[in-house]
Amino acid sequence: MKDPGGFLTRLSTDSDDSPDRLLQHLIAIQHHHSYIPDEAVRRLSERLGTPAVEIFSVIAYYAFLHRHPRGQFDIYFSDNITDRMLGNKALMEGMCKKLGVEPGVPRADGKVTIDMTSCTGMCDQGPALLVNGMAVTRLTEERIHKMVGLIEAGVPAAKWPKRFFVVKDNIQRKDMLLSDYIIRGSAIDALNVKGGDAILESLDASNLRGRGGAGFKTATKWRFCREAPGAEHYVVCNADEGEPGTFKDRLLLHSYANCVIEGMTLCAGVIGAKKGFIYLRGEYLYLVEALEKTLQDRRDANLLGEKIRGKPGFDFDIEIHLGAGAYVCGEESALIESLEGKRGIPRQRPPFPVVSGYRNRPTVVNNVETFVAAAHIAVFGADWFKSSGTGDSTGTKLFSVSGDCAKPGIYEYPFGVTIRQVLEDCGASDTQAVQLSGAAGSTIPPQEFYRHIAFEDVPTGGSFMIFNQKRDLLKMVLNFTRFFCHESCGFCTPCRIGGRLMNDLVEKVMVGYATSYDISELKKIGLVMKKTAHCGLGSTAPNPVLDTLKKFPGTYSKRLINTSYEPAFNLESALEVSRHLTGRDDERAHLELGN
Ligand SMILES: Cc1cc2nc3c(=O)[nH]c(=O)nc-3n(C[C@H](O)[C@H](O)[C@H](O)COP(=O)(O)O)c2cc1C
Numbered sequence: 001m002k003d004p005g006g007f008l009t010r011l012s013t014d015s016d017d018s019p020d021r022l023l024q025h026l027i028a029i030q031h032h033h034s035y036i037p038d039e040a041v042r043r044l045s046e047r048l049g050t051p052a053v054e055i056f057s058v059i060a061y062y063a064f065l066h067r068h069p070r071g072q073f074d075i076y077f078s079d080n081i082t083d084r085m086l087g088n089k090a091l092m093e094g095m096c097k098k099l100g101v102e103p104g105v106p107r108a109d110g111k112v113t114i115d116m117t118s119c120t121g122m123c124d125q126g127p128a129l130l131v132n133g134m135a136v137t138r139l140t141e142e143r144i145h146k147m148v149g150l151i152e153a154g155v156p157a158a159k160w161p162k163r164f165f166v167v168k169d170n171i172q173r174k175d176m177l178l179s180d181y182i183i184r185g186s187a188i189d190a191l192n193v194k195g196g197d198a199i200l201e202s203l204d205a206s207n208l209r210g211r212g213g214a215g216f217k218t219a220t221k222w223r224f225c226r227e228a229p230g231a232e233h234y235v236v237c238n239a240d241e242g243e244p245g246t247f248k249d250r251l252l253l254h255s256y257a258n259c260v261i262e263g264m265t266l267c268a269g270v271i272g273a274k275k276g277f278i279y280l281r282g283e284y285l286y287l288v289e290a291l292e293k294t295l296q297d298r299r300d301a302n303l304l305g306e307k308i309r310g311k312p313g314f315d316f317d318i319e320i321h322l323g324a325g326a327y328v329c330g331e332e333s334a335l336i337e338s339l340e341g342k343r344g345i346p347r348q349r350p351p352f353p354v355v356s357g358y359r360n361r362p363t364v365v366n367n368v369e370t371f372v373a374a375a376h377i378a379v380f381g382a383d384w385f386k387s388s389g390t391g392d393s394t395g396t397k398l399f400s401v402s403g404d405c406a407k408p409g410i411y412e413y414p415f416g417v418t419i420r421q422v423l424e425d426c427g428a429s430d431t432q433a434v435q436l437s438g439a440a441g442s443t444i445p446p447q448e449f450y451r452h453i454a455f456e457d458v459p460t461g462g463s464f465m466i467f468n469q470k471r472d473l474l475k476m477v478l479n480f481t482r483f484f485c486h487e488s489c490g491f492c493t494p495c496r497i498g499g500r501l502m503n504d505l506v507e508k509v510m511v512g513y514a515t516s517y518d519i520s521e522l523k524k525i526g527l528v529m530k531k532t533a534h535c536g537l538g539s540t541a542p543n544p545v546l547d548t549l550k551k552f553p554g555t556y557s558k559r560l561i562n563t564s565y566e567p568a569f570n571l572e573s574a575l576e577v578s579r580h581l582t583g584r585d586d587e588r589a590h591l592e593l594g595n
């Protein structure tokens with residue numbers, strides 16, 4: 001069992017009995033036993049004072065937690081559309097066949113389970129999978145063959161060749177954030193010299209906006225939190241990075257971790273927080289060891305802990321909190337619920353986290369990249385930052401480029417760069433569409449490649465997936481509708497039911513049984529979801545369908561069945577049951593499709 005730096009073992013011996021630790025305890029038990037036995041639930045219930053039924057509901061909520069044994073080797077293939085384009089399905093089928101495994105079902109000898117999971121954030125070096133929580137990238141038939149041998153021989157994943165687990169940074173273009181390193185401690189020194197007011201003024205003047213997607217002004221968020229009543233304030237770094245096609249925070253957490261933590265400490269000093277969290281997606285377990293080391297190095301250097309840089313009252317420390325495979329936990333209020341050890345159901349807002357966040361105390365939640373930018377601004381100033389970008393979108397942005405191009409990876413550009421420029425630089429040709437900002441984002445056709453990536457034109461949280469002319473865009477759409485069905489937390493009807501209906505209708509288009517009535521249904525359901533869903537997941541889930549219907553109508557129209565009536569369900573496949581029961585499969589037992 002892989003346990004980077006003994007982190008999971010430490011979790012399992014964690015003596016903290018606060019109910020907030022529930023999810024962390026469950027993750028440790030899952031890693032230890034490959035599932036969470038009922039007996040462990042009973043003990044946890046007694047220890048934390050959390051009802052067992054609540055613990056069972058938390059287990060059911062997170063994709064990486066299970067009540068029944070998984071294989072000794074627990075494998076999840078990443079299933080983003082870019083993994084599909086790189087052949088993940090055939091590789092998974094091949095592996096299942098070689099090992100004699102049904103997807104999702106542990107092998108009878110308990111040795112291995114093989115499953116699919118949502119995007120694991122390795123799209124620039126896919127296809128990828130997780131084995132016992134650790135990422136294996138650049139899968140090939142040969143690599144799969146070797147893995148099968150290691151599994152059959154019972155070689156623990158910790159002893160597999162190191163090259164399997166290499167995750168490259170893959171920086172293809174650097175600009176101000178990735179080139180101009182700040183010296184460790186320099187943003188904290190700037191705060192101690194200038195004071196919180198001056199740092200806030202500088203952030204305000206820089207016009208830094210959040211890099212997690214919504215683009216809320218960072219200075220305003222920090223100021224609201226600073227001014228919110230109550231002695232206990234918190235800082236949270238949103239490192240959930242679950243949006244399909246997004247992997248730029250992976251780089252920052254790996255190679256710029258000091259800068260991320262510097263930004264969090266700066267924020268703590270400004271808002272008066274003593275405690276912070278890095279909410280790290282479970283898929284990035286491999287980053288934990290280095291992150292823990294960076295935190296310890298900073299404690300040793302008096303950059304975390306008590307009296308930071310000798311300043312009385314400046315006490316702040318950071319804990320890593322792992323996620324367990326739930327995309328919606330990237331939504332800030334769901335993330336806070338998850339930090340409190342609960343199911344990640346998004347909260348009603350207002351109140352916003354800056355007033356009532358973690359433990360109902362004022363909390364700043366920022367994206368990883370936002371903290372890096374804030375630390376740079378504290379050191380180099382607002383003018384330096386504003387020298388790049390556009391009026392409404394100052395500074396630079398990291399893009400995660402993947403799909404049909406010669407050079408996938410991380411690209412840093414000043415805001416305002418055109419889509420065409422990025423395509424040229426990454427060696428894309430014959431491009432049919434770019435999916436910006438992930439599954440919830442927008443699909444851009446070639447006639448719009450002149451557009452600028454910026455909050456005032458086309459915004460993005462960072463994902464930039466490229467599809468050439470040979471690709472079937474409906475496969476992309478279907479991958480995303482399945483993703484949203486899978487990731488819906490089920491709390492509200494429009495998303496829980498609407499998402500499923502949209503997915504079924506897209507499947508119907510895909511197999512060639514849909515009519516124009518189904519298309520109008522897709523539009524109707526999409527609009528209802530946009531207007532009535534409880535959180536951003538449900539309100540953005542229809543985007544890929546609505547956007548492609550508008551910009552790529554031929555993708556749908558060429559598949560519509562030519563029929564004089566408009567069935568609301570798939571009659572041909574419904575007849576399959578009666579064909580089976582009557583033992584008939586002659587011509588007259590089928591509809592006359594296509595006539
Ligand atoms: C479904 C959903 C998933 C999200 N996932 C992330 C994420 O992985 N990382 C992130 O920084 N923000 C994510 N967000 C946005 C956060 O709710 C929040 O706006 C952000 O963390 C604020 O940080 P910022 O101001 O620095 O952008 C997500 C939002 C939604 C609706």
Ligand code: SF4
Pocket residue numbers: 328345346487488489490491492493495496533534535536537538539
């Ligand atoms: S929109 Fe979806 S993810 Fe958000 S609360 Fe409703 S069901 Fe949950």
